[in-house]
Amino acid sequence: MSKASLFVAALLFAVCAPLAAAEVVVGTNAEFPPFEFTDDNNNPIGYDMDIIQAVADAAGFSVRIQNQAFDTLVEGLESGKLDAAISGMTITEARKQKIDFSQPYYNAAQVIVVQEEGEGYETIEQLKGKIVGVQLGTTGAGMVETVLGEDNPNLKQFRKYNEVFSDLKLGRIDAIVVDLPVAQAYMRRLSGLRISSPRMSEEEYGIAVRKGNAELLQKINDGLTAIRANGEYDRITDKWFQEN
Numbered sequence: 265m266s267k268a269s270l271f272v273a274a275l276l277f278a279v280c281a282p283l284a285a286a287e288v289v290v291g292t293n294a295e296f297p298p299f300e301f302t303d304d305n306n307n308p309i310g311y312d313m314d315i316i317q318a319v320a321d322a323a324g325f326s327v328r329i330q331n332q333a334f335d336t337l338v339e340g341l342e343s344g345k346l347d348a349a350i351s352g353m354t355i356t357e358a359r360k361q362k363i364d365f366s367q368p369y370y371n372a373a374q375v376i377v378v379q380e381e382g383e384g385y386e387t388i389e390q391l392k393g394k395i396v397g398v399q400l401g402t403t404g405a406g407m408v409e410t411v412l413g414e415d416n417p418n419l420k421q422f423r424k425y426n427e428v429f430s431d432l433k434l435g436r437i438d439a440i441v442v443d444l445p446v447a448q449a450y451m452r453r454l455s456g457l458r459i460s461s462p463r464m465s466e467e468e469y470g471i472a473v474r475k476g477n478a479e480l481l482q483k484i485n486d487g488l489t490a491i492r493a494n495g496e497y498d499r500i501t502d503k504w505f506q507e508n
């Protein structure tokens with residue numbers, strides 16, 4: 265084949281392949297850098313967005329991203345509004361009652377973030393009596409609930425991490441419990457903050473699907489296996505996490 269006809273063939277494939285492939289509606293909460301956040305045009309970008317696109321390319325489906333509140337993703341899957349979710353979502357027993365997870369694709373941990381000059385807390389127990397910010401529906405929120413109690417007014421549950429971190433900067437809250445890589449991303453954007461605890465949990469992120477959707481789960485797992493084998497997973501991880 266000539267170069268020109270190869271080019272035309274590639275172009276035709278690029279235009280037509282997505283039409284043939286099934287479209288998978290993937291929920292996320294683009295408030296969680298570097299996993300998912302928005303660019304200047306409000307488009308979700310980040311590690312998870314690259315991972316799901318690479319998985320979809322490898323497994324032969326196309327993706328439509330739906331950006332919504334984190335605490336609505338599980339119900340979105342249950343109601344069938346979403347086919348899948350990728351959102352730095354920790355695989356937990358409680359969530360596994362309601363949704364199914366892919367093989368893990370990232371390891372994270374909860375940590376405590378405080379003002380650089382302020383008091384540092386090293387354990388969840390030390391947050392008793394403090395005003396603590398979390399994101400609604402997260403594992404971090406669950407950890408803080410175990411010591412502060414669910415209805416404690418000192419437990420401030422936000423929908424957006426931007427607001428949690430600006431409240432810490434302003435001194436409206438004493439501490440934040442959040443996933444380590446997200447704490448690091450915010451500390452690169454904002455000065456005057458520090459991580460005061462060690463890793464307080466070991467968590468694995470998975471891609472979620474509606475319970476019982478074995479076909480899509482299989483495609484996603486196959487896609488993850490393929491991108492680990494072909495180097496794409498490492499390329500994406502290096503792109504977003506320089507330390508790896």
Ligand code: ARG
Pocket residue numbers: 292293294295296300334351352353354355399401402403404443467
């Ligand atoms: N890993 C935590 C959890 O699963 C926090 C995830 C928050 N993700 C987000 N995109 N806001 O609960």
